[in-house]
Amino acid sequence: MTDDKPMNSPYLLQMKEIYKSFGPVTVSAGVTLEVKPGEIHALLGENGAGKSVLMSILCGILKPDSGSIHYKGAPLNIGSPREAIRHGIGMVHQHFMLVPNLTVAENYVLGQGTPLRLINDMKAVHQRITALSDRYGLDVRPDAVIEDLSVGEQQRVEILKVLFHGTDLLILDEPTAVLTPQETDRLLDLMRDLVADGKTVIFISHKLDEVMRVSDQISVMRDFKVVHTTAVTDTNPRELARLMVGRDVLMELPRGSANPGQVVLSVDGLSCRNDLGLPALKGVSFSVKAGEIVGIAGVSGNGQTELSLAISGLLPIDAGKVSLEGKDITGLSPAEINQLSFAHVPEDRHKMGVLLPFTLAENAILHRYNQSPFAKKGLLQRGVTASFARDLIKRFRVKTPDEEEFLANLSGGNQQKLVVARELARDPNFILVSQLTRGIDIGAIEFILQEMLKQRDAGRAILLISTELEELFTVCDRILVMFHGEILGEVPADRSRLEEVGLMMAGQRSAPAAAMEPALT
């Protein structure tokens, strides 16, 4: 790295001509990123454009091959995350890095170069956490055990952790991907409070509306480079989408009306409990027909996760019945359900969708490794598997050097694309999808939602569970709203009904829906 010091630089951070390769694969091709103090600087880009890699370099997790970093007017050579923290640079990652069975305070003093005097004085640690929590209205209790907290609470714990270590420059990698709309609003307010307090924020997001709402400056990455930096006041979502993807992106998808046929999935009076033993579904009933996309809307935590687990055999059912194409599948194991014409894109792809230490090719046949044509006489057919995986990679534009790459080395959005590609390739009659577009860039969302519409038009029955109303209104034919483990009502997926769905998500039953579902009142 070069050591030239910029004179009177207006920038807090300058990353110049950063190059990074993993073996023959270039993942940072001369990136230059400049961030001023006290701003919220959004970093946008397609899946695999190199955003996380660049930020990992800044945080000392990865070492660049060449390039220079200046921070607070001086050259910066960071050898480890601990050094980055010492310089006041902290990152909240896409996947939380908290130890689930420890308390907030214990997590904060783990590793990361916490001074010994603090570790020996947990009372002081608790006081510092409480003071920071009060200052930023974060609602974090130092003695709370991580595994008892909701996703939104864990997110705040991660942010407070970075503040706990005295960070001036916070990097938030897709922080709103798993948050409810209310939690997102709260986080965006927090980001503004942080900059008002003299901090600087780098905000990675695929959600252009949030980026437009909260950012001061925006840098767009494409093909491992920053291709454009602009003030938020000088741009608009359409331009940003074009810069990211290199073409115009359709914000609205053209689609014809549905032509529903026979009932494919039928759910009758389904009740089950969550992993804490509390009632999560309270007599849920609905059906999905061939050739239609039914959406399940709701603020997360209202039973949607349990609904998808119960349908796919991953959660015991207390009462009620699930039928697929007329066959009672209640109580079947996930392996048995897997043999049916049933595809599942799960909410938590790391826990259920993929095996990170395995290759793309191996993940592409995860449920079918012992079936023809991928296995013959008990032997894996490597050639067939490889060409199948290559086809998925090509059709779904998964960014990877080849099918032999380990899945762990793919960017988050590209992992999701592979799961969707694999599940649709099973040619299923019923498709259960949870949080389809989470972490996926705007160009890939357009493509994947179009694929869903094609599947619908080919006669598949699709149940789409999502916290993203935009996604639901773009492809669904009708939307059911879940609240406190019940279906509160149903509306056609017509954008004029958006407000009605929003009210139902907050627990207010709409007049027409209440009339339609008298049994639920």
Ligand SMILES: Nc1ncnc2c1ncn2[C@@H]1O[C@H](COP(=O)(O)OP(=O)(O)OP(=O)(O)O)[C@@H](O)[C@H]1O
């Ligand atoms: N350890 C690694 N070994 C090999 N390749 C890697 C490794 N880590 C990342 N990559 C590759 O670097 C590229 C950039 O990945 P990165 O995670 O920075 O993308 P991103 O812009 O953050 O994408 P997303 O929006 O999907 O999170 C990807 O093609 C990814 O496969």
